[in-house]
Amino acid sequence: MKEKRKVIDCRLFPSDNKCTLALSGTEEEVLKAATEHAVSSHGEKDTPELKEEIRKMMKEESD
DSSP states (O other): OOOOOEEEEGGGSOOTTOOOOEEEESHHHHHHHHHHHHHHHHOOOOOHHHHHHHHHHOEEOOO
16 A cells, blocks of 8 residues: 655645645655745744644645
8 A cells, every 4th residue: 555645735834935845745844845935935943843833734745
């Protein structure tokens, strides 16, 4: 069975820059890309706590 894809969508979370980026892929792919995006576009620090928050925000992609 194929791994379920995960998604995260900036539109669902408050941000000063009204970001509309959405990412999908495996959990690890989304975690890596979302962490890089949070640091470069939202001024976050790359910490274990940030990664845990990102994991909590991910949803399974609907078919």
